[in-house]
Each structure stands twice: as structure tokens, then as C-alpha cells.
Amino acid sequence: MELPGVQLRTLRELTRSRTMTAAAAALGYTPGAVSQHIAALERATGTELVRRAGRRVELTDAGQTLAVHAERILGAQAEAVAALERARGEVSGRLRLGVFGTAAAVLLPPALRRLAARHPGVRVESREVDVDLAYTEVAAGRVDLALGLDYPDAPLDRDGALELVRLRSERFSLAVPEERSGAFGTPLPLGGAADCDWILPAPGSYYGRAVRTACRRAGFEPRVAHEVTDTATSLAMVGAGLGVAPLTELMLRLRSEGIVSLPLREVVERHIVVAVGAAARDRPSVAALIDALRAGAAP
Known part of the structure; x- marks a missing residue:
């Protein structure tokens, strides 16, 4: 019986995601490919591994057993690669x-x-x-x-x-347009930027959610005028006077023209x-x- 790693990873992900669509999104496959991987495993093992329950899928007893062993098999493969590297000296x-x-x-x-x-x-x-x-x-x-x-x-x-x-x-500071930097005190309380236009990623991203959470803790909802993911673009927009944005030392290495970095009173980190x-x-x-x-x- 042959159990390819790609199919075992698909089964493992399916145990976490519980739907073909979610597993496909997590693995970067199409739902059809996920279904084919599971079907191939069922042919190889000669047993039903999953069954549909509405829009979700449930692992059968055999599927749950194989999922446990899939984790061990994939871990053993990684351990074997590590052992071979060490053996080479x-x-x-x-x-x-x-x-x-x-x-x-x-x-x-x-x-x-x-x-x-x-x-x-x-x-x-x-x-x-x-x-x-x-x-x-x-x-x-x-x-x-x-x-x-x-x-x-x-x-x-x-x-x-x-x-x-x-x-x-890294601790966040606030990037503000150089021409407006004199209007802010330092260290700046986060609430001191409550009336500014903000340049932030979407609220569904980890970064966007983290900054919005910090702002809410400071007592305000940031007024997001520009929803931007790319760091260099957001800092260019700050330099052009279009708003303010969070900033770290590493982010500043991408662009510093027209920007002043103001330390924040609160600790906001990544x-x-x-x-x-x-x-x-x-x-x-x-x-x-x-x-x-x-x-x-x-x-």
C-alpha cells in the first residue's frame, strides 16, 4: 500500500478545515483536487475515509485513524531528512x-x-x-x-x-507627513491621532486587526481613508500628505522621504x-x- 505525502497532507488539512473548499484554500489546490486526493487514499486503503454531513465532511473511524498516522508519517519523513543531514556531517x-x-x-x-x-x-x-x-x-x-x-x-x-x-x-511608532509633524507632541498618545486620516491594511488582515484593536483600546476607531496593504505604498502616501500610518524601524528602511516617525506613548508591538x-x-x-x-x- 502506497500513501503519498501530498495525499496525507490533504487528509490532515481536511481534519482541520472540515470542508473541501476550506481545505483547498489552505493548501492552494482546487476543491476538485482535494476530492481526488481523498478518493485516491480511499482506493489505496480500500475503505471509506470521509462522509458528507451537509456542507461539511466528517472523517469516518478509519479516516480518523489514518489522520493520526498521517501526522506521524509526515513527522517521520521530516525527521528522516534531518537525520540524513546530520549523518553527512x-x-x-x-x-x-x-x-x-x-x-x-x-x-x-x-x-x-x-x-x-x-x-x-x-x-x-x-x-x-x-x-x-x-x-x-x-x-x-x-x-x-x-x-x-x-x-x-x-x-x-x-x-x-x-x-x-x-x-x-518591534515597537510601532506613527509615520506622519513631515510638513505636519509640528502639530503633534512626543511621545504621542495614540488617541492624539484620532482626528487624522489613516492608511491601513484591510480589517480582515492580522496587521489591520491589530492596529484597529490598539486604537479601540485608546478610545477611538481609526478613520481609514486609504486601505493599502503594501508598506512602501502606504509610506509614500504618508509622505504625500494623505494620512498617517503605523511604522517600525524595518518598515522605515523601505522609505523615509517626507516622513517623520513619532514615538507612541502606548506599547504597540509586532x-x-x-x-x-x-x-x-x-x-x-x-x-x-x-x-x-x-x-x-x-x-
Whole structure:
């Protein structure tokens, strides 16, 4: 009996998502592909693994049993790869790294230079992913590890299959147009910007939700004039006098023209993290890449 990893990952995700559509979205497949993976597993095992319950699906007893073993099999595969790397006695291998815009522009170049100098046998292939999907990309097996952002006011979802390794914590300030900076005191209470136009990501994003939560705690709802996801674009809009936006030191490296960074009185933070499979942490190549990323993220 052959149980391919891609099909086992599909079953594992289906146990979490409970619908073909949600599992497909999480894995980056079509619902039809998810259905085909499950059908292939049922043919291979000769038993029914899932049954429909309205719009959702439920695992049969056999499906639940296989899902438990799928977790173990996928974990064992990762442990085997780690053991082989250690047995070679050298730090080498191919890694797929998920990155988002700011990380790709600011963190990745110095980290990869450092890694290449210390461990030339490690080959890193980067892939841009939605920052809110870093955890999902690793869980789905599309990348080995991924850079992400975790906010105390809107934490990433977690489960036991993956770890979040913190690289750096950053405190937010407020980016205001240089021409208007004299109108604000410092340190600025967040409520001092209640009458400003804000430039923020959508409220459904972790970042957008975190900032809105901090503003509500300060007693106001931010007046979002421009809903923008890209950091460089939002800072360019601040520089053009179109509003204010949250800002960290790393974000400021993307653009500083026409902007003044005002420290906030309240503590509003984000953590730069790496999502990685628990078993993959034992791979020497993974540990070397995380060390290089941590060095690249250092103040």
C-alpha cells in the first residue's frame, strides 16, 4: 500500500478545515483536487475515509485513524531528512523559504549573504507568500519555513505541528507627513491621532486587526481613508500628505522621504517570526538559515 505525502497532507488539512473548499484554500489546490486526493487514499486503503454531513465532511473511524498516522508519517519523513543531514556531517541541503514584501527587501539579502559565507552548501529558494498565510504555507508543505508577523493584539493561529521562532520584536511608532509633524507632541498618545486620516491594511488582515484593536483600546476607531496593504505604498502616501500610518524601524528602511516617525506613548508591538515544522528544526540547514535570518533582523 502506497500513501503519498501530498495525499496525507490533504487528509490532515481536511481534519482541520472540515470542508473541501476550506481545505483547498489552505493548501492552494482546487476543491476538485482535494476530492481526488481523498478518493485516491480511499482506493489505496480500500475503505471509506470521509462522509458528507451537509456542507461539511466528517472523517469516518478509519479516516480518523489514518489522520493520526498521517501526522506521524509526515513527522517521520521530516525527521528522516534531518537525520540524513546530520549523518553527512556537513551543513548543506536545499530549502524553500516563504517571504513577504518587507522581509524580502530588508531581511533576506543580508541573511542570505551571511548564510552563503558560512554555509555555502545550503541552497535557499525563496518564494513570496501572503504574510498572513506563512503558517499555512509551511503546514501545507509548499515551503520548508516561512517568515511571518505575529501581533500580540491579533496573534497567529497555532497548532502543535509547527513552531514560531521569534527573530525580533518591534515597537510601532506613527509615520506622519513631515510638513505636519509640528502639530503633534512626543511621545504621542495614540488617541492624539484620532482626528487624522489613516492608511491601513484591510480589517480582515492580522496587521489591520491589530492596529484597529490598539486604537479601540485608546478610545477611538481609526478613520481609514486609504486601505493599502503594501508598506512602501502606504509610506509614500504618508509622505504625500494623505494620512498617517503605523511604522517600525524595518518598515522605515523601505522609505523615509517626507516622513517623520513619532514615538507612541502606548506599547504597540509586532514580532518577526519564522514558521517551521517542529521536526524540521533539527535539520542543520534549517538551524543555519534561522540563525542567519536572526542576525539579519538584529537592530
